Amino acid sequence: MEKAEKVIITVVGKDTVGIIAKVCTFLSEKKINILDISQTIVSGFFNMMMIADMNGSDISFGDLCDGMDKIGSEIGVSIKCQKEEIFDEMHRI
């Protein structure tokens, strides 16, 4: 099995219907596998974090960011895509 290319997708904003559905539909269309998903409310804001594997996807990381920006602006939330390494480096010795 090839090495996973993990990306962390975070959604922050006002809770509305269908946020996760829209994000998941996009990922599924682009053959991006979701490994983990969790959500919480932090200071009144909806916070969703998703770990996805881009290995096998037919789009680039830049395209993923653009796609998520578009969905984010459509539903009025902020969606951020980051490669996993920044969190690993910062929180793991």
Add this chain to the structure above:
Amino acid sequence: MINQFEVIETNKMIDEENLDVRTITMGISLLDCASSDVDKTCEAVKKKIYDHAKDLVKTGEEISREFGVPIVNKRVSVTPISLVGAGCCKTEADYVRIAKALDEVADEIGINFLGGYSALVSKGMSESDEKLIRSIPQALADTGRVCSSVNLGSTRTGINMDAVRLMGETIVETAKKTAEDGSIGCAKLVVFCNAPDDNPFMAGAFHGVTEGEAVINVGVSGPGVVKTALEQVRGKDFETLCETIKKTAFKVTRVGQLVAGEASKRLGVPFGIIDLSLAPTPAIGDSVADILCEIGLEHPGAPGTTAALALLNDQVKKGGVMASSYVGGLSGAFIPVSEDQGMIDAVNAGALTIEKLEAMTCVCSVGLDMIAIPGDTSAASISGIIADEMAIGMVNAKTTAVRIIPAIGKTVGDSVTFGGLLGYAPIMPVNRFACDDFINRKGRIPAPIHSFKN
């Protein structure tokens, strides 16, 4: 696997606390560009910088997007130009032509500053060193992105007082030549004692002669992150305070290490060092002064400031060293005045003087930085301030620097604006008593004794 709270913590640092990588600086050796013809040297310099650094800005932006962390500056440092131009520059104007060539290529590759219009004269000045120094006012007036630095002393050689005297005059001349723009030329000119070869921060960055062909050095930042972490431990003991700074510095530095590694890999240039720094900007919440206040001072400059800063500086290093494979540069908390809103407030409140800043430079990097003084301050007084700061560096075996701006036409009570990351500064009073007879002595101050430490 990474959990949600770790992700939220990291993104809060980036989005709300101004965590960023302050600079990716590519050091490039220009020694092989030296020739006996100025035009040929200029062409070779431009070609070499372009070939190495043409993708620097693009790569920085890609990395920034992928990890979601801002990389504020992409910069280049080069071999001290006094060496590169020694064979071909017959006049000061010849050196200015090289400065213009550097400015052109900096513009072409899209970087905001290029450092290395420099001379290393800690023991003596060669004729070419002196020519370069005398050309600095014109070079900084004619260019926008070139930064200049001069190393005037070291622990091993002592202080070159002839060069200190010349730099006092050079700073005044540079201020006059750029008087219409708030004497901004002086914001791009710094003098050092014990200058490091691998400093990624401007205005003092240059690519030392002991360095390789090219190298990637990264400067991290994050005063806002440290300040926010310290808000959680108000009133706690020193052990808790220090542990909190250390842990935060570790996290901040790891981001720099990641970015440095990626930049090095993608550009095919070896990784040099991480500069463990707390570098403020004029943005609210991005202030080293605010950390000192959080530690317990009403304003920087209050009694206790030097101790608080010493503690902060040491913990940043202790946390950062483990986070990075190679550490170098200036490494420590920066205390510029114009680039830190908290420092500006302290000056305006009457809490902070040049003399207290001088004391603070004994325990942190770098030195008297971005301090505006009255435009009619004499060259000898400026040389005296420089000599004091060089002496601190020489005796304590540390890097010290002076970047001081005599704001032409302005005096105490006025302020001067530089714009962007350079910020604005209230004019600070300088001790009015003369030191001309001291500065006018020829020669150098001998290196200090390395035993009987007291």
